[in-house]
Amino acid sequence: MLFVVPNDKQSEMSQVMSEVYKALKEKGYNPLSQLVGYVMSGDPTYITNHKNARSLITRLERDEIIEELFSFYISEHLEKDCGKASE
Template sequence: MSSLDKTMRFNFPEEPFEHDVDEVLFQVHEALQEKGYNPINQIVGYLLSGDPAYIPRHRDARNIIRKLERDEIIEVLVKFYLKQKRGG
């Protein structure tokens, strides 16, 4: 069996970065709203593409969001979504 046929594991170190992600997303969301952008669309665009141009420099939002890895942000979002959908 080829190594391409095997499922790879993706593991994060167990670090408490959820609080950082929360704070970053709230700050970036607020900056996007102040500039008149749709915050959800802009954040999703950034997370999918990695292009920081989706996030304005207003209130240093672009630098703030780039302090975190996109995969860390996505991990926290997925965990939160699943936790909410499971009801606990």
């Protein structure tokens, strides 16, 4: 059975990640470093409280964030490359 993430969950993830990214930038942090730190450790203190970003990010499961990142990377890079190789 194939598991598909509902569109409303993807929409929520997109909204949360956008808000968290903006809050980190506004506070002068490197969003990539802070998000990686959070996802790898599970420690929410990697994410600022500014604009309620910490509360927002903890609404998402870390494994779902990782799944979405891999899904995006594969669709944007690997599937396109595989299509070119077979042509």
